[in-house]
Amino acid sequence: MSATEHLHHIGPALVLLIGSGVVFSADLVTPRRASLWGLTLVALVGGFLYALWHATSGTSGEALSGAVVVDEFGLFFAFVIIIATFAVVVASRDWADGREQAAEFYALILVSAGSMVLLAQSNDLITIFVALETTSIAQFVLAGIARDNRGAEASLKYLLTGAVSAAILLYGFAFLFGIAGTTSLAGIADFVGTADEGTRLPLMLGFVLVAAGFGFKMALVPFHGWVPDVYQGAPTPVVSFLSVASKAAGFAIVLRVFYTGLGGGGTFISDDWAVMFGVLAAASMVFGNAGALLQTDVKRLLGYSSIAQAGNIGIGLAAVAAGSTIGPAGVLFFIGTYVATNLGAFIAVIAASQRLGSDEIADYAGLIRRSPLIAVILIVCLLSLTGIPPTAGFIAKLYIFNGAIQAGETWLVGLVAVGVVNTGVSAYYYLRWMRTIVMDEPLEAWTFRPAVATQGVMMAAGLAVLVIGLMPTPLISAAQRAAAVLQ
Amino acid sequence: MESTGIVVAFWVLSALTIGAGLAVFLSRNLVHAIMFLILAFLGMAGLFVTLSADFIAVAQVLIYAGAISVLLVFAVMLTPLASRDNANSLYVVPGVLAGLALAAIVGFVAFEADWAALSGAAADQRASGATIEVIGDLLIGRYVLAFEIASILLLFALLGAIVLVHERTEPAVEVEPGAAGGELARESREPA
Amino acid sequence: MFLPDIPEAAVWAIYFAPLASFLLIVGFLWRRPLEAGRLTIFAIGLSWVLALWALDTSIGLDGEPAAFEPHAWFTLFDLDISFGIRLDGLSAVMLFVVTSVSLLVQVYSTGYMHGDTGYSRYFAFMSLFTMSMLGLVMASSLLQLFIHWELVGLTSYLLIGFWFHRPSAAAAAKKAFIVTRFGDFGFLVAVVLIWVKTGGVFDIAEINELAAGLSAALLTGFTLGILSGAVGKSAQFPLHFWLPDAMEGPTPVSSLVHSATMVAAGVYLLARFFPAIEAAPGGVHTTIAYIGGFTAIFAASMGIVMTDIKRVLAYSTISQLGYMVMAIGLGGYVAAIFHLFTHAFFKSLLFQGSGSVNHATGTFDMRLMGGLRHSMPITFWTFVVGSLSLAGIFPLAGFWSKDEVLLDAWHEDKILFAVGVAVAFMTALYMFRAIFMTFFGEYRGGEPAESHGDAEAHDEHHAGPHESPASMWAPLVILSIPAIFIGLVAFLDFGVLIEGAIPEELRHFEGVHVDGVVLVASTVAALGGIGAAAAIYFAGQPSPDVLRQALGPLHRLVERKYYVDEVAEDGAVRGFLYNGAGRAAAAFDRVVVDGVVNGVGMATRTLGDGLRRVQTGQMQAYTSLYLVGVVVAVVVLFAVSGDVLER
């Protein structure tokens, strides 16, 4: 394989990383903010087209000595991450262009997205670790980029907890490497498949530590502590980025490591980690929803809600481990819909909170009269988060629950029951917010509408939520094709 | 294997590292704690040598004992009004318990697990010589991608540090707007 | 029968017309309320016409399901999700009921809601609600049914809480939503059970066919889950308590949601799965029948002591729904649906009548009304017709259906028959108590000063009560026609139509026949109730002499009424009924209901405290939790693999 071919395999990520450099350099040349924004979008479109090229030309296989692999699983996440980043960048233009650090903001977003795309296609512990840390450090800085009191606090907490978590993850990696004698996921899978009980203890220690490290990214309880604080304190555009792209990447890498690396549902430790993810999922749903019940700040509420949603995905992970064949596709489908839904909600919040000057739920009173478009999009997305048909969230929950039921374990059915009850609880706080938007008297009379580009992405997200809800088949088959790679 | 030398070195260096680590925890003064930390780093470097990891040992001394410690000292100096007593927070009990538990778990695994398959005479023959060449080959061969991303990581960590601290827009607060930025730029370049 | 068979697209149009109306209002008519109202009426009118056609088709098919194939929706590996229409006698009748009542309520609403600031919003919600209810009724798959079941709950939440600025309305909406969700949880369990055990069969007809082959335990679980859903939605004991509070919504909402549609959905659900219930062990039948019977008498006893006219009607609705549930439990499938059918019309009429009274007086408190029969003759006479029908007086609609229920009880279970007769007595008593308090005697001034300021309180009534506008009384008049005559459909093969929806071996309805004992017992009970009400609330004394005098226009006695009323309330009613059954019921409400509400509040507070310990804002709290999690996970996993440790 020639050097160009190697580079071709990491093309989408490369475009984003180079784009990041270009944006940063352009800041030194041109004082015009609009051109930075445009360049960022160009880079994202370029990455998207490159990924599309991979998808249509059927590029696949390992590259760079097995450090990365191009497959439909990685491409699925590449598309999800790039599209989500695109939407975030479009929507945050007003916010970013108004500040001194616009160039750094765009550059960091791009570098973070680029390393996430790389992360989704990494196939080796070292590549995973470095890509993960690159995107993490970019996110730590992004969280504090507004340099206000709350943002600084949020980013410091995010970084310190993240550093502890990274150390734990690394310790796990060290054990996996030492026991299996290799850093490649395929090699680890081979080892686990043939290993005997003698390696059980260190292997188990290793995978618990790794799961904890990834649990931090996925915001599963009890590794979730940073989530509400960072969601509340960091700038909203950054939070929207964290909540969709970062989460998608977290789940991507977990699926790849645990499904490919630990050999899927058939090894002698599968049951252990099925139960473990089951417990984490249940705890996340209960804690996330309980926390969200009490919140008055929309961003904090969405933070807790994202913990609860991670719990839903956790059900899928448990099902995967327990041998459900539907599980992996269910997780991918859930992530796809979750990204669309959360994007819609967050972009609406970005658009609204900038005009309202507040993140309090109470200030969303009567939003439907002040800005009908934002309100309707927000309501559609909240309904989807609740899992009420005919939105995408409903199908996604159905899919995940079906996967768990199909695995045929009694305790998984119990887990589904916990999920269902929690759906009911979550309806309470989502509805409360919706009621404020629709029914309460507006505090002020003046109306507003977001920028045209923001309107566009907002409507696209809202429409996607509805279209996926009514016609889920295309996304389902995409998820199935992507998941088939792992098996 | 020149066993006695290694064995003695291992025990002495282990005691040094662990003792210095404990001192970091127990020390009442933040600056003293940093000094003990450097000592622990050095002990660790010695342990690396006993593992025939000479290149890593040198890197350890340079980066940890050198750069990172300097960074820590800088940070302490830049926050003059913060407490210097290295005091414990509210979470000292769970902290110590979690630390003990983790040490116990790893120790349990270390002695309980069936390492026979994983260690033995074969390891003794393992290259104790030219590690640098092999590492270099791996870095620009098999792990070249990680190597390149790591460079991006360093670049953006630098950029991030500057973004966070360099105050371009608030001249009213800073007497010398350039001063803080300058310090930080220097500070951030250290590790690279 | 008269028309060619209805095509599937036309049935879908029944569903999509109100949906289109909702979308158009939200999209374009938000600031043009008049058009919003007209559009809603037009859309539901269209649905009504098409529902008539569907009914005609169904009659032509003798109630057998029309041959509509389900459409594939999407596939989750082994799970084929489809959607479709089930048009049979049961759903055709329900479509007719829902569209008819909804249409009249919309017309009525244009008068009742006139000038409300949320006029467009109101009609948008009403359209959405009607759509959900229609979707629920015509669903061919359990999943589809469940989706609309939830949508009905959601939209009713919006409608009950329509006057959100009133804390009581907001609380009532919340209560209704939460309480019905308790029931829905059971329903969900049933859905999941059937999903797990049949590998994803969601077609209702198929489930009913498979039911006979399922194990007794599973079938019991499934049917009890269904029952739980029905208990929540149809406000049966012990989840009945949300309905009286839900009266905080606008009266037309109560008239639609809480008389004919949403609360009937529970009974409909039971009827839909009637074959499965029939196949279930006997204990399930008994449970259903006794829940229904107990609810009927329990709610009726509460109805007698209420002073708020809408709450009287609310308890009456609970009680009548209890009748229907009881009938289902006794195997009286036709009787239950027949009663649902007639009840929809006269109860809707009564609710609208109470709204009309409120429109005139500005209050729902009957103690502040009186003498309205002169100023509001149309409302008065239609209300009397509705009450007579509800009381089951020959030959009004309610008589026929109630008789069917009682007949089933007479054959199946004498205790429940006695309960049914007692309820008939109490029904007549509280309805006529309401009539005498509201329409007889002297006008007692209308709205209390402190309750002013609601959108519901209109300004015209300051000149004294007068008849409501035509848009309000016209529906009353129209509704009183079915309230009188609709029972006669029993002679028109109604039973055949309804039974077409269930397999042949379960059909046993043999047409209308009157059993002497039942006829006498129910009529005596109803007349006795009316008489007692007249004696206590009109004549002032529960003695035959006074009752005879009272039949004349005796101004003097009426003047004394206010005074006597209180005595009667305290003595005869409060002293006996309230302190007995009523007190017990109220105590139950206080203990259990408040217990639940307080429990939720306390749980939230506890959670809050717990959260404050975990989410302290200090980064080390998070890392501590994190590491504790890691340690616990490792230790537990090591411990469970004990065989490894032994080596």
Added chain:
Amino acid sequence: MSVELGHYLAVSGIVFGIGVAVALSKRNAIAVLMGVELMLNAVNLTLLSFSRFSTAFGPDDEPLTGHVFVVFVLTVAAAEAAVALAMAVLVYRRRETVDLDRINLLRW
């Protein structure tokens, strides 16, 4: 008596535990960072000792991969430290403290 893999792992476990204790129980953000550095050091020791002693390596696997891994850990640790200290300075400017006990504006 000889030194085996288990001994090194035990030492790394102890150092890791000390790192955890420091990171979790020190009030000053900079001290927390010191704990993290100790944890990373323990990880490095583990990697190197596996590199030295493990026989799990297949014919295609280079035992010195562990050393490469450590190089990356060192790099990342340095970058993380730089950003962390910049952030500590930023917080200090806003609050005049880096005591985590007092950095809890965002909570519950």
